[in-house]
Amino acid sequence: MATRMVVLGQYCRVAACVAALLIMSGCGGRGGDIAYDPASFVAPDAPPLPATTTDYRLGAGDVVSIQVFKVDSLSGDQTIDTAGRVNLALLGPVVAAGRTTAEFEQALERQLGEKYLTAPSIAVTLKSAVQRTVTVDGSVQQPGLYPISAPTSLIKTIAMARGTAEEANPSRVIVFRQIDGQRMAAAFDLKSIRRGESPDPVIYADDIVVVDGSATSKAMKTVIQSLPFVTLFRPF
Structure with a gap:
C-alpha cells in the first residue's frame, strides 16, 4: 500500500x-x-526523510546511525554501499538493504551476540534516505x-x-x-x-x-x- x-x-x-x-x-x-x-x-x-521510518526498507546510499550500547568503537554513522551492505568492525560486511531499521538492529544483535558480546543492545536510526x-x-x-x-x-x-x-x-x-x-x-x-x-x-x-x-x-x-x-x- x-x-x-x-x-x-x-x-x-x-x-x-x-x-x-x-x-x-x-x-x-x-x-x-x-x-x-x-x-x-x-x-x-x-x-527529506520518509514521513515514517518504521516500515521503510533501507537501500544503497542511505546513511544509518548505529549505536552499540557501551561499545563506542562499534558505533557511528555508516553509508550503505552499492551492494546493500555496511562494513562493521568485528563483523565485516553485513547486509542492510531490504531491511527495516528494526530488522537490521536484530541482525546486528544476533551476529554480535553469537561471537563477541553478551546480550548486546543496538539502536539503528535512519539519518538520510536516498x-x-x-x-x-x-x-x-x-x-x-x-x-x-x-x-x-x-x-x-x-x-x-x-x-x-x-x-x-x-x-x-x-x-x-x-x-x-x-x-x-x-x-x-x-x-x-x-x-x-x-x-x-x-x-x-x-x-x-x-x-x-x-x-x-x-x-x-x-x-x-x-x-x-x-x-x-x-x-x-
Whole structure:
C-alpha cells in the first residue's frame, strides 16, 4: 500500500507539471515561458526523510546511525554501499538493504551476540534516505518511474524511457525540480544537446522529465482540465 501511494503521488505531481507545460507551450519547436538552460537551475534540495521510518526498507546510499550500547568503537554513522551492505568492525560486511531499521538492529544483535558480546543492545536510526527514482513522462516510448543510483544526464534519462515517441517535440523538454523549497522548471533542447551545441544537463533523483508533443496534450487533456493551473507553480 505504501509503495502504491508513493507511485500515485509521483503521478499526481507529473499531471500537475504537464498541466503547467501545456499552458506555457506552443505547438512545436522552442517556445513558452519556461527558460532554457537557466543558470539558476542547480542541484535539488536534499531529499527529506520518509514521513515514517518504521516500515521503510533501507537501500544503497542511505546513511544509518548505529549505536552499540557501551561499545563506542562499534558505533557511528555508516553509508550503505552499492551492494546493500555496511562494513562493521568485528563483523565485516553485513547486509542492510531490504531491511527495516528494526530488522537490521536484530541482525546486528544476533551476529554480535553469537561471537563477541553478551546480550548486546543496538539502536539503528535512519539519518538520510536516498530517493532513487526519476519520473519520465510526455511523448516518450515508455513513460514511468525509473531507478537511478546516482545523478545522470538528460540523454540517458530519455534513453531509459526507450527514447522519444514519433510525435515528440524534442526541442522542448521540461525538467521539474525542487530547489530552495520551491518547484522549479527549466526547458532543454534535446536536438541541440544531441548535436553537441548545448551541454547535456544533470538529472537528479526525484526530478520529473516531461517531453513535449502532440500525444502529451491528448493523453493528459482530461486529467489537466480540473487542475488549478494558475496556482500550481511559483515562482514562474
